[in-house]
Amino acid sequence: MRYAKYLTLFIGNYVIQRISLVYTLTECDSFPWFKKWSGSILLIILRFTKKCVFVLGGIPFEKKERRWGGAFMGRLKAETFKQRRQWDKAANIWVEFVRSGKNYYTEYLNGPALKQMVGNVKGRRVLDLGCGEGCLSRLFAKTGAEVVGIDLSEALIKAARAEEERHPLGVRYFAADAADLNMIDSQSFDLAYCHMALADIPDYEGAIAEVSRVLKTRGRFVVVMPHPCFSIRPLDGKMVADWETRLGEDGSKRYLYYRVEDYFQRYSYSWEWKHNRLDSSFVTTGFHRTLSDYINTLTKHRLVVTRFDEPKPLEKGVKLHPPMKKHYRIPQSLIIEATKTI
């Protein structure tokens, strides 16, 4: 009888945590505190009622979650699982956006900055972390590098592999979490880069640790990412960092200055990709961290910053897309080169 009571409470605890998990995996962000703490709150209540057995039996839902049924990874954290689902859902729109040449920030700002920082990688082993549908993996493979592309989204990796089949360049693609590169040997790459994906990776510390592991000594890690000081982001439904704009007499948008609040608050947010260059809108998750979070994490994993830049758009890009001119005043992105020490 005593055990039946424990069993009932244990099952109750488990069911509530599963509900919390399902809630976590939805795009609904109205009660972020509930998402974060509900599992733990339950455990605390049980502790007060001296049902300590449930503290042992319960799994706070923010911990690792098992994905059932043929997953490429046995266990994924809830946020990573959600991110993968979102990018899988967005894959077709993203592929069309990139391959039809509408991603002009990559073409005229961040792509050229990456190419310049990476330099000549002919004959080198190169890892593309968060490769998406593989446009940059193909670019470096064409220059003679041996490229491996990793992305969380199975749908994007499928699109990258299909392109590799159509026009073989010898790029190998894996669907994996950047924080768990178990298919890659330690000390096997000359260079890794991550283009516009580190701020999308839930476990960025795990990803940096993995990059450090798979790089050879004196290998380089090049990161291009939205500038954490000037990235456009909401907090609790309000834009806390964005351009202040005004409509000019001719009806065009004037970018006056950049406004930033709550820089030191780390959090995740839902980001709706919605503009006229996309076939339709989609939602992914962004993570706001500070610049020092990134630099200190790199250093902690023996990746020492050897070059740093805040790139400006190419003139051609500004001519074709005049709103890019605002990045002559305030950077959109930054680029870091970190070198692995002994």
Ligand SMILES: C[S@@+](CC[C@H](N)C(=O)[O-])C[C@H]1O[C@@H](n2cnc3c(N)ncnc32)[C@H](O)[C@@H]1O
């Ligand atoms: C903005 S896209 C950039 C894609 C590509 N680098 C490009 O520039 O076209 C961000 C990418 O990060 C990937 N991503 C997010 N979380 C990841 C993770 N934990 N591990 C690997 N890739 C991840 C997404 O699937 C998505 O393809």
